[in-house]
Amino acid sequence: MKNRVGKYTVRELGIFAAFIALIVALAVVSGGTSISPRNLVLVIKQASINGILSVGMMFVIVSGGIDLSVGSILAVSGVAASMFAHPGEYHLAIPVALAMLVGLALGCANGFLVAFGEIPPFIVTLGMLTMGRGLALILSGGSPIYNISKPFENLAGGFFPSAGFPYRAPILSVYFLAVVAAGAFVLTRTVYGRHVYAVGGNEMSARISGIRVGLVKMSVYAISGALSGLAGLLLASRIVSGNPNSGSGYELDAIAAVTIGGISMSGGAGKWHGAVIGTIFIAVMGNGLDLMGMPSNLQLVIKGAIIIAAVFYDIRAKRKR
């Protein structure tokens, strides 16, 4: 195999090189602003929330599906949590559990319809994208929910370690790393993870091999939903409100991160670190373009083009094999 350098494929190294080049270029262009501690904290916070969604998206895409509803599920969960997060009303555990459960429930609904209703995932999750947004708007009455308790705000607002250390990272990055570690472990080291790859690689052969294909399919949407719930909780804490319009377009960031990371859209192939690199790539790029004063609308155009380019590359690489 000529396309490998040691453990890594040329493509993986290529993305990594592009990533380093991007960081260096941004640092030069912005005169160092992009690598200032202040800016790095901003990038890490953004990457962490998107990254949690990307991990869920990775499970779904490896299984051969897609989840367009993550941004909407994030919004419903954030709104639902905020409704129970007013000062002095409920214990912090209530909004936390609620956000995760709402996400899990909506994810299970997606998964059930895909796995047992045999409706294409694109359609199911497109429907959920719209329904979720509607639910978030109904629950919140159409405007953000404010008056959030301090403990809730501290969920995502703090730093780690808490105080007195010279170097501290945003606590959000700790959540992100925990989710990545858990996701990577499950996907690569467990029987379940291997089944997810098998279903994405060849559903029929997985079925004949005795794998419960329906359950596997349902579970990946449940995981994606629950992680969207977690992301919704953290975002609500970060912006100290439950905004029904939050998370719009986040599905795109997650899909972009996963595809840039070399995880095949046709399922069954890709590595967990691809999703991490992809996530940070998207966050750094978005931040860099902001620093350079590029209008956000133009950034959308670029992001879309990058997704298409990444998938194009994936398909071409596959054809050569």
Next chain:
Amino acid sequence: MAATEKLVMRGISKSFGNLRALNNLDFTLRRGEIHALMGENGAGKSTLMKILIGIHMADSGEIFLDGEPVVIASPREALARGIAMIHQELYPILDMSVADNLFLGREWKRNAMGPLSMVDRRKTRRETENLLAGFGIGISPDAAMRGLSVAETQLVEIVKAVSQGAEIIIMDEPTSAINEKEADRLFAHVERLKTSGASIIYISHKIDEIFKIAETVTVLRDGNFVASRPTREMTPELLVSQMVGREIDDIYPPPPPDRHIDGAVLEVSGLSDGYRFRNVSFQIRSGEILGMAGLMGSGRTEVAECVFGLTPKTSGETLLRGKPADVRSPRDAVLGGMALVSDDRKQKGLNLAATVGENISIVSLEECSRLGIIDRVRERAGVDEYMKRLAIKAESADTPAASLSGGNQQKTVLAKWLMAGPEVIIFDEPTRGIDVGAKREIYQLIRELAAQGKAILMISSEMGEIIGMSDRVIVMADGELAGTLDRSELTEEAIMTLAANLGPTGKGVR
């Protein structure tokens, strides 16, 4: 250069990376002959043909067409020079009619407006009718491709090639998915092509076919030219030994002398799916190889897949080791100790996106894990053991399954099931499309499994395989069990009589 030589390929070499696929190879095709190209998988037949039709470029060597040196850079150019290939797997546009498919990409036009011209439907239809009639093929030009059998689709493809002026037609394993009657009809058409002056390069693994239709046979081995001679100077034994480079005394290993057949492991009674087969009953005993014969479409695969829980049954009982087994899904079957080596390894056997090792361990992961966490050392040990036991030719367990040859892919599927340690193994066409050497290894393995006391059901369309391997044979005809034959009664005639429903218990020819 003599005028009878239609095509000469001289000194062709081709490497892929470090792998030398073709080594200074010569190939000569005469005008109006049927020329068999033989060799095991990986011998270089496909690569040579891909060079001829312009998919690959040779690293060195020359190609002469009618004595003229040519360079063929694309399939389009090959077609323009009169070279067409009928691929093993055909991909017509299923919702189009036969006529539209025949003239796809070169439609008859009513006016000259480029892509916007109107298609002359009447002329398309008439031309198709003439072409089909010229070949004596009774297919309507208006029939949808979807409704055609594999054999009919092939014929349409051949007609298309000829109508495009093809003078060299390459046929890649055309009979791998059609039954014997259809194959005979195909041979008649090929003969007719020959008399009209076309030259045919015929690739097949079925040795008896070669002796039926080819005048010349060229044998390749490991990318090298071995021999090219008239078929009448060859014998099947000689051909096989040239292909594998060693003598194969008997491709079917005899049963071991000390074997014994025990009680029933799998008993199926009155199985119906309410559609493809009815009231099928059989039992397989420990240590027994039960052959299942029958024509294509007689319901063999359907029965196997239903027993395995892949498709629902409407009635019938399954007993495993004497106990009722409610097999509703392949998972139930696997947990009950069954394995299905299916007829279509790419669709139903392998995960081509995964590595060889991941494919092999997928059924046995639960045994090499604790609390759902895989013990990778144990997994790897198991995988390596079965790769070694089956002599799977791959660099390591981390090699992508997609990069293996057909025979090694089939062995990978076998390794997957053997690692799971099943008691009942269903083989559906276990040697379809794999080379002689790998076939023999698989037969040997089936024998060993039976000797270990496994109960084996072997579905096959190859008479030799059924007769050479089975302890007992059940024959399917039209979705019903037409009869059972003991080893002593096994002859080709006896099986065919039952398969065609001509026997005393049959209902006669429909």
